Amino acid sequence: MSDTLPAPSTPAAPERKVSGVPIRLEGVTKRYSGQDRPAVDSVSLDIAAGETVMFVGPSGCGKTTLLKMINRLIEPSDGRIHLGDEDVTSQDPDQLRRRIGYVIQAGGLFPHMTVGTNVGMVPRMLGWEKQRVTERIDELLDLVGLDPDVYRDRYPKELSGGQQQRVGVARALAADPPVLLMDEPFGAVDPITRQRLQDELIRIQLELGKTIVFVTHDFDEAVKLGDKIVIFDVGARIVQYDTPEAILAEPAEEYVADFVGAGATLKQLTLTRVNSLELRQVTTASVGDDAAEAVARARAAGDDFVVVLDKRGRPISWPTLAEVSRMSTVPPTVDERLPVVGLGATLNDALDTMLAASQGGVVVLGRRDGMAGVVSIEAIMEAIQRTRQETAG
Numbered sequence: 239m240s241d242t243l244p245a246p247s248t249p250a251a252p253e254r255k256v257s258g259v260p261i262r263l264e265g266v267t268k269r270y271s272g273q274d275r276p277a278v279d280s281v282s283l284d285i286a287a288g289e290t291v292m293f294v295g296p297s298g299c300g301k302t303t304l305l306k307m308i309n310r311l312i313e314p315s316d317g318r319i320h321l322g323d324e325d326v327t328s329q330d331p332d333q334l335r336r337r338i339g340y341v342i343q344a345g346g347l348f349p350h351m352t353v354g355t356n357v358g359m360v361p362r363m364l365g366w367e368k369q370r371v372t373e374r375i376d377e378l379l380d381l382v383g384l385d386p387d388v389y390r391d392r393y394p395k396e397l398s399g400g401q402q403q404r405v406g407v408a409r410a411l412a413a414d415p416p417v418l419l420m421d422e423p424f425g426a427v428d429p430i431t432r433q434r435l436q437d438e439l440i441r442i443q444l445e446l447g448k449t450i451v452f453v454t455h456d457f458d459e460a461v462k463l464g465d466k467i468v469i470f471d472v473g474a475r476i477v478q479y480d481t482p483e484a485i486l487a488e489p490a491e492e493y494v495a496d497f498v499g500a501g502a503t504l505k506q507l508t509l510t511r512v513n514s515l516e517l518r519q520v521t522t523a524s525v526g527d528d529a530a531e532a533v534a535r536a537r538a539a540g541d542d543f544v545v546v547l548d549k550r551g552r553p554i555s556w557p558t559l560a561e562v563s564r565m566s567t568v569p570p571t572v573d574e575r576l577p578v579v580g581l582g583a584t585l586n587d588a589l590d591t592m593l594a595a596s597q598g599g600v601v602v603l604g605r606r607d608g609m610a611g612v613v614s615i616e617a618i619m620e621a622i623q624r625t626r627q628e629t630a631g
C-alpha cells in the first residue's frame with residue numbers, strides 16, 4: 239500500500255547490531271462491538287528493523303489496542319500486519335507469539351513458578367533440550383543483571399518490583415524473538431528503579447538490536463528510549479512519527495506541542511546521555527585487597543575515595559580513604575545507597591540519582607554492570623550550561 243507512513247530516517251545512526259525484523263502495518267483497524275468509532279482507525283505504519291519505537295498519546299487513544307494487534311492478543315477487524323517479508327495477519331496466533339516477546343507492567347510472571355521456570359517457559363514449549371534451556375536461563379538472567387545462582391530458584395514474590403521486571407524482560411527474550419512488544423513495562427516501579435531499568439534496556443538493545451514497540455505514558459521515557467516516537471490522537475490517528483530530536487524541535491501540530499510540554503528546551507537534557515560526557519577514571523579496589531595498598535594508589539592518583547568492586551567486577555561501595563585506612567583489607571560491605579546509573583542514562587537521571595542519594599557524583603556502569611567511570615555534579619552542570627548555550631544560540 240503506497241500510503242503507509244514510512245519509517246523516518248535516523249540521522250547518522252552509529253553502526254548497530256540488528257537482530258530484529260521490520261514491522262509493517264497497513265490500514266490496521268479495530269472496531270469493538272457496541273462502540274460507534276473504531277478504537278484504532280486504519281493505521282498504516284512502517285517500523286524499521288532493530289529500532290525502538292515508542293507509542294505515546296492520551297489515555298484511551300488506542301495505543302494498547304494497536305500494540306496487542308501486532309501479536310494478535312487482539313484480532314484486527316481490518317488491515318494487514320507484516321513481520322519482515324511475511325504477512326502474519328492470518329498466521330496462527332500461538333505460533334506468532336513465539337516469535338514476539340511481550341513484556342507488561344510488573345513483569346506478568348507466574349507466581350507459582352520459579353524465576354528459572356518462568357524464563358525457560360517458551361524455549362520448553364518450543365521443545366528445546368533440557369540442557370539448552372538451563373544454559374539459556376542463566377545467560378538471560380546474566381544479561382538482565384541478575385546473578386543466576388542467587389535468583390534462578392526464587393519465586394517472583396521473593397523479588398523486588400524492579401527485579402521482577404528484569405525477569406519479565408529475560409522471559410520475553412528467551413527464544414530470541416526478533417520483535418519485542420512492551421506495554422508500559424516500567425509503569426509500576428519507583429522513579430530510580432525505573433531509570434535503572436530504562437538504562438538496562440538501552441544496554442540490552444545495543445547488544446541485541448531487536449525491533450521494539452513500547453507503549454508509555456511518560457514523554458520523557460519516550461525521548462530517552464526511542465529511536466522514533468509515534469504520537470497518537472483518538473482512534474490511534476498518527477499525529478507525528480519522527481525522532482525525539484525532531485519532535486522536540488518541531489512539534490507537528492499544536493496538539494503535539496501541548497503534549498511535549500512547555501519545558502521542551504529543558505527536555506533537551508533528556509536527550510543528553512551520560513556516555514557523551516568524559517567519565518572520570520577513579521581508583522578501584524577489589525574486595526579482600528590490601529587496604530593500605532589501595533589507599534596508597536588512590537593518594538598517588540589524587541583520589542579521595544576508592545570504588546570497591548565485587549568478585550564479578552561490579553561496584554558495591556565508594557568509601558573515603560579515611561574509611562579504608564581503618565581496615566586491613568578492602569571490605570565486602572554493599573552500600574545500598576551507592577548512586578549508580580548506566581551509560582545510557584540521561585543527565586536528568588544522573589542528577590535525580592545524586593539528589594536521591596545526597597551525593598555529589600554517580601558511578602557509571604558499563605557492560606554487564608562493570609564500572610565505566612564516575613561523573614561529578616560539576617561535570618553535569620557544565621554540560622547543562624553548554625546545552626543551554628547551544629539551544630539559545
Ligand SMILES: Nc1ncnc2c1ncn2[C@@H]1O[C@H](COP(=O)(O)OP(=O)(O)OP(=O)(O)O)[C@@H](O)[C@H]1O
Pocket residue numbers: 270271273277295296297298299300301302303304
Ligand atoms: N475490550 C474492549 N472492549 C471495548 N472497548 C475497548 C476494549 N478495550 C479497549 N476499548 C476501548 O478502546 C479505546 C482504546 O483503548 P486502549 O486501551 O487501546 O487505549 P490506550 O491508548 O492504550 O489507553 P491507556 O493509555 O489508558 O492505556 C478506548 O476507548 C477503550 O475504552
